[in-house]
Structures are given as structure tokens and as C-alpha cells.
Amino acid sequence: MAEPLPLGANGAPAAPTYTPRYIDIGINLADPIFRGRYHGKSRHPDDLAAVVGRAVEVGCTKLIVTGSSFKSSRDALKLAQEFPGTVFSTAGVHPCSSSIFSPSHHKHHDESQSEGEGDAEPEHTPACDPDPTKPIPDGDGVDLARSERIIADLATLIHDARQPSLSSSSPPHLVAFGEFGLDYDRLHYCSREVQLHSFAAQLALAASLSPQLPLFLHSRAAHDDFVRLLKEAFGPRLERLEKGGVVHSFTGTVAEMQELAELGLYIGVNGCSFKTEENCAVVKEIGLSRVMLETDGPWCEVRPSHEGWKYLVEFEVKAKEARLAAEAEAAKAAAAAATDAAADASDSGTATPGGTEKPRRHRKWRNPPPQQPQPRGRNQKKEPDVPERYKTVKKEKWEEGAMVKGRNEPCTIDRIAKIVAGIKGVSVEEVCEAAWANTVKVFGVDS
Numbered sequence: 001m002a003e004p005l006p007l008g009a010n011g012a013p014a015a016p017t018y019t020p021r022y023i024d025i026g027i028n029l030a031d032p033i034f035r036g037r038y039h040g041k042s043r044h045p046d047d048l049a050a051v052v053g054r055a056v057e058v059g060c061t062k063l064i065v066t067g068s069s070f071k072s073s074r075d076a077l078k079l080a081q082e083f084p085g086t087v088f089s090t091a092g093v094h095p096c097s098s099s100i101f102s103p104s105h106h107k108h109h110d111e112s113q114s115e116g117e118g119d120a121e122p123e124h125t126p127a128c129d130p131d132p133t134k135p136i137p138d139g140d141g142v143d144l145a146r147s148e149r150i151i152a153d154l155a156t157l158i159h160d161a162r163q164p165s166l167s168s169s170s171p172p173h174l175v176a177f178g179e180f181g182l183d184y185d186r187l188h189y190c191s192r193e194v195q196l197h198s199f200a201a202q203l204a205l206a207a208s209l210s211p212q213l214p215l216f217l218h219s220r221a222a223h224d225d226f227v228r229l230l231k232e233a234f235g236p237r238l239e240r241l242e243k244g245g246v247v248h249s250f251t252g253t254v255a256e257m258q259e260l261a262e263l264g265l266y267i268g269v270n271g272c273s274f275k276t277e278e279n280c281a282v283v284k285e286i287g288l289s290r291v292m293l294e295t296d297g298p299w300c301e302v303r304p305s306h307e308g309w310k311y312l313v314e315f316e317v318k319a320k321e322a323r324l325a326a327e328a329e330a331a332k333a334a335a336a337a338a339t340d341a342a343a344d345a346s347d348s349g350t351a352t353p354g355g356t357e358k359p360r361r362h363r364k365w366r367n368p369p370p371q372q373p374q375p376r377g378r379n380q381k382k383e384p385d386v387p388e389r390y391k392t393v394k395k396e397k398w399e400e401g402a403m404v405k406g407r408n409e410p411c412t413i414d415r416i417a418k419i420v421a422g423i424k425g426v427s428v429e430e431v432c433e434a435a436w437a438n439t440v441k442v443f444g445v446d447s
């Protein structure tokens with residue numbers, strides 16, 4: 001079922017119309033879940049093209065697909081080649097994928113993980129929830145020879161991915177270095193010491209590129225180390241960071257956000273940024289000149305339990321009120337026109353055949369305006385607080401054209417914009433246009 005169009009649409013005469021446009025700066029479309037594969041098992045047909053189609057349909061016409069390991073960076077690049085000008089990619093090693101730098105890692109870092117029977121777990125991008133239960137302790141050290149090979153291979157991957165757009169005017173495929181950074185909320189994937197090494201080694205590579213790439217950064221519960229390593233690589237004011245960068249999926253404090261903004265970095269906001277009242281208070285302080293929007297799908301959807309949900313409900317209530325008012329206005333105008341037409345008909349009926357027309361009576365209301373449309377039947381299912389533009393089904397009951405429950409998609413990015421607008425007390429248009437301009441400026445995705 002179609003979601004009501006934005007305010008001012010539906011033919012409302014005087015209301016201003018704005019068609020929102022979005023760039024999802026962080027979408028993990030390389031995750032096998034978008035091919036219908038969940039934990040190594042195929043649950044439904046590959047519907048990636050439909051996911052991209054739904055995104056474009058809602059106005060999310062640019063998708064920056066996250067590379068968070070060698071495999072996902074290569075897969076993201078393939079998607080960028082498949083959907084040129086719509087999909088763009090990043091390449092890097094996520095802190096949660098950084099155990100490849102550890103001496104206890106037994107597979108080759110660039111091994112293409114097969115999803116075949118009996119093989120390793122397929123590579124899902126790590127979900128956004130913290131897990132403090134089983135942290136991998138420090139002390140294992142880093143395999144420096146392996147690290148050198150990883151960085152050399154990453155440099156080659158990036159070099160090869162950039163060649164077509166550096167040597168021609170075709171749209172770029174690879175637009176950022178990353179996702180990389182630090183995540184101390186999820187030490188069960190990789191120890192702190194290995195994460196620190198992975199981040200520093202990749203920062204050194206990012207700084208050595210010519211020209212540099214903008215950075216797509218991840219920082220969770222690690223702010224001080226994160227900023228320290230950035231400054232070590234790019235100078236105390238990040239003055240050697242040529243193309244800037246974004247710290248995505250931001251969940252830190254106001255002071256941390258401000259420090260990043262003062263360093264010239266942008267702040268990426270998704271469903272995880274609205275979980276608590278404190279989270280929302282931070283979002284309120286992000287300047288429009290610093291904000292970028294993302295879904296981080298298949299993860300980080302906005303849930304009714306999140307603090308930010310209430311802004312979504314508030315938006316929908318206001319939108320419905322405005323829509324009803326516009327409909328009432330249109331009905332009133334239609335009634336007036338109908339009355340006038342009736343008057344005209346009766347006027348012409350009394351005209352003298354062949355003679356001069358009688359002067360027309362002054363047009364005025366003769367009947368009260370028609371009643372508002374009756375409310376729907378009582379037995380009808382209650383409308384949800386926040387309407388869903390697309391039907392959502394469980395993966396076991398997958399059907400064409402439907403979204404899958406629990407698998408966040410870029411077509412939900414309007415929710416992020418609406419919540420940011422609600423929290424900041426500005427219009428959706430202001431949020432969308434600011435985020436669009438910031439994203440185009442940093443990642444150059446408009447060419």
C-alpha cells in the first residue's frame with residue numbers, strides 16, 4: 001500500500017511541494033542477506049535488484065555500499081559496476097573484521113568465503129548491537145608479516161577499483177576508504193590491540209594514497225583512541241586529510257560529536273542514533289552542515305522501542321492532519337464549482353431562445369459544502385501509527401515486492417530524515433537538502 005505522499009502533494013492546491021532526495025551513505029548491500037541467504041542457507045530468491053528499486057522509488061537515488069572486509073569490499077565494487085551512478089562502494093577492513101591481523105587467524109585474509117555446504121559461515125556484516133559477554137583479550141599481538149600483506153593487498157584492491165574513474169570521465173565506483181575504525185563495544189570479534197593496529201595501519205595507507213580518498217569511519221566506545229590515531233595520521237587538526245570523512249552510525253556524546261565536527265568530520269546518523277533520550281539529545285546538536293543520513297541496513301532499523309520513534313509518529317500525525325485539511329479544502333472548492341455549474345445551467349435554461357442573455361446572477365453559496373467523507377467502517381483494521389510504504393513479510397513467507405521483516409533496507413531512509421527533522425525542529429526538506437549537499441561535497445557521488 002502506498003504511503004501518503006509528502007505534504008503538499010495529493011493535488012492540494014496551495015501547499016508547497018517538495019520531493020525528498022536521499023543518499024544512503026552506509027548500506028551493507030554486499031551482505032548475502034540481500035541475496036536471500038541467511039547464515040549460509042538460502043531462504044528466498046535473490047531480491048537485491050528489488051531492494052535497489054525500492055530505494056530509488058522513494059527518492060534514495062544514491063547508495064554508498066559499505067565494504068567492511070576484502071570480500072564485501074569486492075562485492076560492493078561489483079554492485080557499483082552493476083548499478084553505475086546509483087551504487088557506489090567503499091573498501092576497508094572493519095574493526096569487527098580485523099582479526100585477520102591476528103596471529104591466531106588461520107584463513108587467508110582475502111579468501112573468498114564460499115557459502116557452499118560444509119564451509120565456513122557466510123560473511124554477514126556485523127550487526128550493530130554490542131556484545132560485552134565474550135571479549136577477546138589483548139596479549140595475542142599482531143602478525144606483522146601478515147599485516148604487511150593485508151595492507152599491500154588492500155592498496156592493490158583500491159588502486160584497481162579507482163583506475164577507471166581516474167583515467168576517464170565515467171562515474172566513480174569506489175568513493176571512500178573504509179569502513180574502518182575502532183569498536184570497543186564488540187571486542188568479541190577482535191581484541192582491542194588488534195583493532196588499534198588495524199586502524200593505524202589502514203590510516204597510514206589512507207594518508208599515502210594519491211589522491212587521497214574520503215574516509216568512512218566507525219567509532220564505538222573508543223573516542224579517545226579513535227581521535228588520537230586520526231591525528232597521528234593526518235595532523236593535530238587533520239590538516240593532511242585532503243578529502244574529509246564521515247564518522248557513521250554515531251552514538252557518542254555531544255562533546256565527542258563536537259570534537260569530530262571541529263576536526264571537519266561529518267556525522268552519519270541511522271536508527272542506532274535514536275535509541276535513547278541521550279542519543280536524541282546528541283542528534284539535536286549536530287549542525288545541518290555536518291549531518292549525513294544512512295540506514296546501515298540490514299541492521300539498525302528504527303524500532304517502536306527507540307526514543308526516536310515518537311518523532312516519526314508525530315510527523316505522521318501532522319502529515320495526516322495536513323492531508324485531511326487539504327482534502328477538506330479541495331472538497332469545498334469542488335462543491336463551490338459544482339454549485340456554480342448548477343447555477344450556470346439554470347441560468348442558461350432561462351435564456352430567451354435567440355434573444356439576449358439575461359444578466360447572470362451573482363455567484364454565491366446556495367448550499368452548505370458537502371460533508372466530509374465518512375470515517376471507515378469500525379471493523380476495519382486499525383491503521384499503524386507509522387504507515388509502511390511497502391508490505392513486510394517474514395523471510396519464510398517471502399513474496400515479490402515485499403520487504404523482509406527484520407532486514408532493514410535503504411527505502412526506509414525517509415524515517416531517518418523525518419526523525420532528525422523532528423528532533424531538531426526543522427523541516428524534512430532542510431534535513432534532506434543539507435545531507436545531500438554534504439554527501440555530494442565529500443564523496444562526489446553526483447557525477
Ligand SMILES: [Zn+2]
Pocket residue numbers: 179217218248249
Ligand atoms: Zn559501522
